[in-house]
Amino acid sequence: MNWPAHGSNPQYIYEAMNIPKPNTWIDLSANINPLGPPKSILEKWLHFYESIGEYPDPFANALKEQIAQQAGVAKESILIGNGGAELIMLLGRMLAQKNVLIVQPTFSExxxxxxxxxxxxxxxxxxxxxxxxxxxxxxxLDGVAAVFLCNPNNPTGVCFSLAEIQFLAEACTRKGIYLIIDEAFYDFWKDYEPLTPLQRTCENIILIRSMTKMYAIPGLRLGYLIASEEVVGQIAQYQPHWSVNVLAMLAGQECLKDEEFINQTIDYIEKERAKLSLFFTQEGFEMSPSKVNFYLLRDPELESQLPLFEFLLRHGIVPRHTMNFPGLGGEWLRFAIKSKTENDQLLQVLEEWRR
Ligand SMILES: Cc1ncc(COP(=O)(O)O)c(C=O)c1O
Structure with a gap:
């Protein structure tokens, strides 16, 4: 079977599974902030229109300045990308023909x-x-040019500690290995300790961040990378000029102004996650010890989770399959934490499944 490689766009999973599409569905397969984009994006949207008649700043200077100030890094150590996904592809290009190590199960890109x-x-x-x-x-590590690590990890939602990262980063530095840490979900992690100070001393660390998850703007495509000036220069060579569009940049600038938004989101997600976790324990489901806005779930009474997956799809609930995560092979399902109503609907359907 041809499993869709990513979450979102549920029509593809219904087609692949040959299940009729329900009239409505709840898409829990993409890990996007349920609070939606910050309000100011909508307020300023018409104003953004005035900028589409010109090419975007290819160096994204205004956005870089904001990120540099908030993250406490030099502007020269930032590269803005057309989503984290573009930056990952550019890193692949930088590492062409080299040996790379990927910590699995993780994001397939x-x-x-x-x-x-x-x-x-x-x-x-x-x-x-x-x-x-x-x-x-x-x-x-021996003979490897780069290690890819996702923290918080997708699909488990599990976070690795600063001490672990530091230990790994120092070993990578000694051996001249790039340590690429994808922090696409770092801002959902309540106790996150920034890696930027460590990145300044271990220059081989490359941090990737996405702005599409926290700010709920996956349709706009925006992410950035923090690395040494040399690495930024090297990767930038492969990036098409004007790769990041003007709407994404302007929206990104607005998002970063709204500092309360992240705290509100974290509080919301924490409460919903605690509620879900309690239900899963009571009903005998297994959940990964996630600290962010998504988690893995399985019914331990099943060998393969496929019957549960199908049941949920037929009831209009769309989880993310895990068939293409090495080491998981479909033994778990991944769910995003969405609005209270949507999460409650999931619990209702799971109650039905248990009956
Ligand atoms: C771990 C991880 N990194 C990067 C990305 C890409 O995000 P973006 O939307 O910024 O391209 C994703 C998207 O699902 C992701 O899960």
Whole structure:
């Protein structure tokens, strides 16, 4: 079967599973902030229109300045991308033909970008508690040009500690290995400790951030990367001029002004996650120890989660399958934490499943 490679666009999963599309569905397959974009985006939208008659600033200077100030990094160490996804592809290009190590299970675009550029790919698997197993990871570093690590990790929602990252970063620095840390979901993690100070001392660290998740603007495409000036320069060579459109940049600038928005989101998600977790424990489902806005779930009474997946789809609930996550192979389903109403509807359908 041809499984869709990503969440979102539920029509493709209904078609692949040969299940009739219901009139309405709740899409829990994409991990987007349920609060929607900050209000100011809508308020300023018509004003943004005035800017579409000119090419966007290819260096995205205004947006970079804002990010540099908020993240406490030099403007020269930032590269703005057409979503985190573009930056991952550019990194694949930088690493063409090299040996790369991917910590699995994780976001599939690292592998795709590396494959497209003829990299030699090896895996390191998280252990059964979704932890890093640092000792095992250390043993796989020799001869590798770069390590891809997602933190908070997609699809588990599990976060690796600053101490673990530091240990790994120092080992990578000693061996001249790039440590690429995808922080697409860092701003949903309540106790996040910034890696930017560490990045200043371990210059081989490359941080990728997406603005599409927290600010609910996946249709606009916006992300950025923080790395040494040298790496930024190298990657920028491969990026098409004007790759990031003017609407995305202007919206991004608005988003960053709204500092309360992140705290509101975190509080909302924390409450919903606690409610969901309590229900899952009571009803005998297994949930990954997520600290962010999505989680893995399985019914331990099932060998394959396919019957549950199908049941949910038929009831208009769209989770993300895990068939294309190495190490998961469909043994779990991933769910985004959405609005209270949507989450409650999921619980209702799961209650029905248990009956
Ligand atoms: C871990 C991770 N990194 C990067 C991305 C890409 O995000 P963007 O929408 O910024 O391209 C995604 C999207 O799902 C993701 O899950």
């Amino acid at each position: 690292y592998e795709k970008a590396c494959q497209a550029n003829g990299c030699h790919i090896s895996y390191h698997y998280l252990d059964e508690k979704w932890s890093l197993n640092l000792q095992g990871l250390m043993e796989k």
